[in-house]
Every structure is written in structure tokens, then in C-alpha cells.
Amino acid sequence: MKKYIQLAIMALLIAVVASCGGSGEEKVKGNDYLVTIKTDMGEMKAILYDETPKHKENFIKLANEGFFDSLLFHRVMTGFMIQGGDPNSKNAEPGARLGTGGPGYTIPAEFVKSFFHKKGALSAARQPDQVNPEKASSGSQFFIVQGRVFTEQETGMNMQALSQAISTLRRSDPDNPLNKELEDSFNEGGDETFRIKAMELADKLSEATGIMIKMPTERVEAYTTVGGYPPLDEEYTVFGQVIQGLEVIDAITTVGVDPNNRPFEDVRMYISIEEIPKEEIVKKYGPVYQ
Missing domain, CATH: 2.40.100.10 (Cyclophilin-like)
Known part of the structure; x- marks a missing residue:
């Protein structure tokens, strides 16, 4: 089963082609x-x-x-x-590797x-x-x-971070209920169902692992x-x-x-x-x- 979950995580990556404190016045003094x-x-x-x-x-x-x-x-x-x-x-010669x-x-x-x-x-x-x-x-x-x-779809969620969070949780906390939810979703519907479930659980996965998955609004705008x-x-x-x-x-x-x-x-x-x-x-x- 581990092999299939790893494949699902890879598929998750492939599926989407990828504040400082202080007032403004303080910062310009x-x-x-x-x-x-x-x-x-x-x-x-x-x-x-x-x-x-x-x-x-x-x-x-x-x-x-x-x-x-x-x-x-x-x-x-x-x-x-x-x-x-x-x-x-x-003083590098032309073509020298730097x-x-x-x-x-x-x-x-x-x-x-x-x-x-x-x-x-x-x-x-x-x-x-x-x-x-x-x-x-x-x-x-x-x-x-x-x-x-980038498009809003590409920046709305960091799919690489999502995959990293899933892998981290499985490795560091294998008994976490989120792992079973993801495994069940894969068993029920394969890669696509797994991807949808992973995105639904993004906030919980982020909280459980400390990995930022959803991109902050400021970054999305930029x-x-x-x-x-x-x-x-x-x-x-x-x-x-x-x-x-x-x-x-x-x-x-x-x-x-x-x-x-x-x-x-x-x-x-x-x-x-x-x-x-x-x-x-x-x-x-x-x-x-x-």
C-alpha cells in the first residue's frame, strides 16, 4: 500500500503544473x-x-x-x-564552468x-x-x-508543499487520522479522489505539520x-x-x-x-x- 500512496503523492504534484511588524512611518525613519x-x-x-x-x-x-x-x-x-x-x-576563461x-x-x-x-x-x-x-x-x-x-490556480495552493506535508505526516505521525482519510480516498477513487481529498484537508495538514500549503494573499497578488x-x-x-x-x-x-x-x-x-x-x-x- 505504501507504494501506491507514494504514487498518489507523485500524481498530486503532476496534477497541477506548478509579516513584518511595525507601521509604515516607523519603517521610513x-x-x-x-x-x-x-x-x-x-x-x-x-x-x-x-x-x-x-x-x-x-x-x-x-x-x-x-x-x-x-x-x-x-x-x-x-x-x-x-x-x-x-x-x-x-578572470574566467570563456566556457569555464563557474x-x-x-x-x-x-x-x-x-x-x-x-x-x-x-x-x-x-x-x-x-x-x-x-x-x-x-x-x-x-x-x-x-x-x-x-x-x-502565475495564474491564480497555480498560486492558490502550493502543491509541492501539500505533497511534502502528506509525506511528512505519514513519516512522523503514522497514526494520525488524516493519514487514514487520505488512504481511504485513494482506495475509493484513485489518484483524482486522493488529490481532491488532500486539497480539502490542506488546512489540517498544514496545522499538523507546520508546513505552509496555502499561499498568503500578498504572495498570490504579487x-x-x-x-x-x-x-x-x-x-x-x-x-x-x-x-x-x-x-x-x-x-x-x-x-x-x-x-x-x-x-x-x-x-x-x-x-x-x-x-x-x-x-x-x-x-x-x-x-x-x-
């Missing part, structure tokens, strides 16, 4: 750091989040040291993201539920779970999300308008946001790439940091701290 990312294809402006202090401090330190200057966006994937920050990319370099340290994950992978999100790259179960971030490599616009890449949420630390120059991300993703997703023509970055009042940032770029 004091100074902040405006990030300028100059590239061969245009310029982006970004802010870094106070709620991810380790990532913010590290990024500012590296930028002020000139660490990022002349590094490549070495991994570019249309409809997904652009990635850079590998120091080995500065993505393993860094400053020699990692940063502990800083997940904040109100920050997610909408278009323009500045997020930390990291090693995969097999060698990095704590999801610690790379000390220097980061990516900027392009993603795509992913169905601006776009982004929901499967990255709660997997990589989002520590900033591009607030001007989203079109530059689109331009970079049009370049031709090799089988390792490295652009055939180098796309370099130059990053600078300017400390200015938050009120000036809001005045020029809008309500970026909401």
Missing part, C-alpha cells in the same frame, strides 16, 4: 543603504532588508570592499533568475515569511540540501529573480501580477529587492547561454552602496518598505 548594480546591459537599484541583518551586513561589507566589481552573472536562466557573486568569474567560488564562509539562513521570491527579489544562493541541510547561504553568491506571471518564482520560497534567504531596473533582468535573460547556463558573452557587475535617508528612497522609488 533613519538612513538606509541604496544598492546600485551596474551591468553591461543597464543599471538596477535595490534595497537590503533590516530583517535579514547578517545578509545585509555581509553584502554591504563585500560591496564596499569592491568584492563584486567585474564579477560575472555566470548563471542565467530565462523565466527563472540571474546569478552572480562567484569570485572565480572575474559557481563554486566564494569568500570562504557561509551565512546562516534568515527566513522571513513576508519576504518571498517575487520578480526582482535579491536572494542568496546556497549549496543543496544533501550537503547543506541547514540551508546556509553562500558568503557571496546571490541571484535576482525574473520568474514569470505572483499573479508582477511575477516571480514561488518554488524558491522558504528554501533560499531573500535579503533584498530591486526597486528600479526590473527591465535589466529581462534584458540579461535574453543572452545566449552554454549548457551550464553561462552567457556566451560576459555580463559583468559593478556594485556600489550609498547611505541616504529612507525618506529620500521612498520619495524617489515609492513605498519600498511596506
Whole structure:
């Protein structure tokens, strides 16, 4: 029976093609750091989040040291993201495989539920779970999300998270009555009945496992308008946001790439940091701290 339930969970995935506290006034008091990312294809402006202090401090330190200057966006994937920050990319030969370099340290994950992978999100790259179960971030490599616009059906419920919750519950609490409800639904009607029952039990499964299954309204709105890449949420630390120059991300993703997703023509970055009042940032770029 376990084999059939596992198959049903797989079918569930295949069936659907996949807050911070404080008032607005409090958030715009004091100074902040405006990030300028100059590239061969245009310029982006970004802010870094106070709620991810380790990532913010590290990024500012590296930028002020000139660490990022002349590094490549070495991994570019249309409809997904652009990635850079590998120091080995500065003088890399054409076609050389990149993505393993860094400053020699990692940063502990800083997940904040109100920050997610909408278009323009500045997020930390990291090693995969097999060698990095704590999801610690790379000390220097980061990516900027392009993603795509999703439909409400795709964002209404995270089917990957739903499947994960079912698997987690079966493994950690096999006697939970929810397991029997799901098993009975599969026995009665197969994959489709199982999928419907799983979606009906989403709230209870989320409560039993602590896994967020239904996407918050704020995320749904962003992913169905601006776009982004929901499967990255709660997997990589989002520590900033591009607030001007989203079109530059689109331009970079049009370049031709090799089988390792490295652009055939180098796309370099130059990053600078300017400390200015938050009120000036809001005045020029809008309500970026909401």
C-alpha cells in the first residue's frame, strides 16, 4: 500500500503544473543603504532588508570592499533568475564552468515569511540540501529573480508543499487520522479522489505539520501580477529587492547561454552602496518598505 500512496503523492504534484511588524512611518525613519548594480546591459537599484541583518551586513561589507566589481552573472536562466557573486568569474576563461567560488564562509539562513521570491527579489544562493541541510547561504553568491506571471490556480495552493506535508505526516505521525482519510480516498477513487481529498484537508495538514500549503494573499497578488518564482520560497534567504531596473533582468535573460547556463558573452557587475535617508528612497522609488 505504501507504494501506491507514494504514487498518489507523485500524481498530486503532476496534477497541477506548478509579516513584518511595525507601521509604515516607523519603517521610513533613519538612513538606509541604496544598492546600485551596474551591468553591461543597464543599471538596477535595490534595497537590503533590516530583517535579514547578517545578509545585509555581509553584502554591504563585500560591496564596499569592491568584492563584486567585474564579477560575472555566470548563471542565467530565462523565466527563472540571474546569478552572480562567484569570485572565480572575474578572470574566467570563456566556457569555464563557474559557481563554486566564494569568500570562504557561509551565512546562516534568515527566513522571513513576508519576504518571498517575487520578480526582482535579491536572494542568496546556497549549496543543496544533501550537503547543506541547514540551508546556509553562500558568503557571496546571490541571484535576482525574473520568474514569470502565475495564474491564480497555480498560486492558490502550493502543491509541492501539500505533497511534502502528506509525506511528512505519514513519516512522523503514522497514526494520525488524516493519514487514514487520505488512504481511504485513494482506495475509493484513485489518484483524482486522493488529490481532491488532500486539497480539502490542506488546512489540517498544514496545522499538523507546520508546513505552509496555502499561499498568503500578498504572495498570490504579487505572483499573479508582477511575477516571480514561488518554488524558491522558504528554501533560499531573500535579503533584498530591486526597486528600479526590473527591465535589466529581462534584458540579461535574453543572452545566449552554454549548457551550464553561462552567457556566451560576459555580463559583468559593478556594485556600489550609498547611505541616504529612507525618506529620500521612498520619495524617489515609492513605498519600498511596506
